[in-house]
Amino acid sequence: MAHLFNRNVVLGVSGGIAAYKSAELVRQLKELGADVRVIMTRGAREFITPLTLQALSGRPVHSELLDTEAELGMGHIELARWADLLLIAPATADLLARLASGRADDLLTTVTLATASPKLLAPAMNQQMWRDPATTANVTALAERGFHLIGPADGEQACGDVGPGRMEQPAAIARAAADLFSSGLLAGKRVVITAGPTREALDPVRYLSNHSSGKMGFALARAAADAGALTTLVSGPVQLPTPDHVHRVDVQSAEDMLRECLDRVPTCDIFIACAAVADYRPVAVAGEKIKKGAERITLELQRNPDILATVSARADAPFTVGFAAETSNLLAYARGKLENKGVDMIVANDVSNSTIGFNSENNAVTVLWADGSKDLAQASKAAIARELIALVAERLGLAGD
Ligand code: C5P
Numbered sequence: 246m247a248h249l250f251n252r253n254v255v256l257g258v259s260g261g262i263a264a265y266k267s268a269e270l271v272r273q274l275k276e277l278g279a280d281v282r283v284i285m286t287r288g289a290r291e292f293i294t295p296l297t298l299q300a301l302s303g304r305p306v307h308s309e310l311l312d313t314e315a316e317l318g319m320g321h322i323e324l325a326r327w328a329d330l331l332l333i334a335p336a337t338a339d340l341l342a343r344l345a346s347g348r349a350d351d352l353l354t355t356v357t358l359a360t361a362s363p364k365l366l367a368p369a370m371n372q373q374m375w376r377d378p379a380t381t382a383n384v385t386a387l388a389e390r391g392f393h394l395i396g397p398a399d400g401e402q403a404c405g406d407v408g409p410g411r412m413e414q415p416a417a418i419a420r421a422a423a424d425l426f427s428s429g430l431l432a433g434k435r436v437v438i439t440a441g442p443t444r445e446a447l448d449p450v451r452y453l454s455n456h457s458s459g460k461m462g463f464a465l466a467r468a469a470a471d472a473g474a475l476t477t478l479v480s481g482p483v484q485l486p487t488p489d490h491v492h493r494v495d496v497q498s499a500e501d502m503l504r505e506c507l508d509r510v511p512t513c514d515i516f517i518a519c520a521a522v523a524d525y526r527p528v529a530v531a532g533e534k535i536k537k538g539a540e541r542i543t544l545e546l547q548r549n550p551d552i553l554a555t556v557s558a559r560a561d562a563p564f565t566v567g568f569a570a571e572t573s574n575l576l577a578y579a580r581g582k583l584e585n586k587g588v589d590m591i592v593a594n595d596v597s598n599s600t601i602g603f604n605s606e607n608n609a610v611t612v613l614w615a616d617g618s619k620d621l622a623q624a625s626k627a628a629i630a631r632e633l634i635a636l637v638a639e640r641l642g643l644a645g646d
Pocket of ligand 1: 439499518519520521522523524549550551552553554566567568569570582
């Protein structure tokens with residue numbers, strides 16, 4: 246069943262009578278596992294108190310855009326980045342109009358513009374307002390821009406009218422929110438993903454390694470699992486929780502990682518190498534801690550096996566995806582890697598830009614394959630991961646639902 250575990254949901258509440266149902270919606274979202282932060286418009290606060298939504302979400306409610314105190318806590322850009330999903334329920338006719346015209350005149354509309362996360366709207370208004378051509382045009386424009394919609398439902402309205410305009414039930418909205426994360430694109434496929442750094446032992450207490458956080462690989466594992474794949478994450482040492490429904494295998498060295506991957510290749514459909522594997526390991530691992538002594542010592546290093554190239558060279562190779570982190574000539578080097586390593590797809594990212602790559606929360610990449618490419622604009626690693634998984638599914642000819 247679809248869930249929202251480890252998902253950050255920003256719930257926007259605008260000013261309509263259905264705002265009273267937002268309290269139940271917060272409860273339903275939390276029941277599905279979400280961490281919920283509420284943004285209320287000024288109008289919403291006329292219908293329901295921030296205190297109610299704060300008590301239910303367990304988080305302070307956000308309302309003001311131009312409030313120095315609020316911006317010090319979690320400002321509009323942080324909220325926008327924090328969100329894995331922006332859900333607006335109820336979305337009034339006025340809010341739909343402001344969103345459609347791209348306004349940023351309060352906190353909710355500003356966060357909507359500033360977030361790269363998926364957006365789900367649950368409209369609620371009087372049936373005549375819903376039927377008005379202005380509202381129809383706004384809803385069409387928003388849908389064309391990728392906003393998802395649920396409802397409105399038909400029936401008796403608070404104003405006494407009967408017709409379309411009632412906000413969908415909170416349980417249905419929460420389910421629709423969870424369903425957005427489970428595309429089913431890779432249903433039943435077996436996916437192996439490498440992530441994080443490797444550690445190459447020097448002696449019992451020291452090792453060679455790198456600063457990889459593992460965030461991109463973990464985001465990919467989550468996106469693959471959400472797409473219905475049976476996902477195994479072969480991870481070097483990182484400080485990250487295992488995503489739900491992902492089988493995690495912890496390893497230390499490149500050789501361990503290679504062994505664990507090769508064990509799984511025969512039954513694997515897609516192999517994604519996201520790990521920052523150490524290129525070299527010490528030739529000899531000292532049995533005892535190396536003692537300080539000589540002014541200079543020399544470390545002899547041995548090339549590590551290339552896990553990605555080893556997997557892609559096999560006769561039973563799955564669809565293989567590699568990463569190319571470069572500081573210059575990004576696309577030329579990446580295309581070189583695509584050919585040299587014999588992989589089906591390479592994801593190129595420019596690590597000279599400190600706002601993306603290695604330890605940052607965001608990424609921006611260009612994906613290359615034999616006869617094509619696609620740029621994925623800067624977004625959270627979770628958003629990039631979802632797009633990458635969708636692209637892999639597309640290259641494999643797996644249709645979306
Ligand atoms: O050659 P380079 O290290 O730049 O290639 C990066 C890609 O190759 C990444 O996908 C990385 O996970 C993979 N790789 C690997 N084994 C290595 C080195 C890199 O799987 N020993």
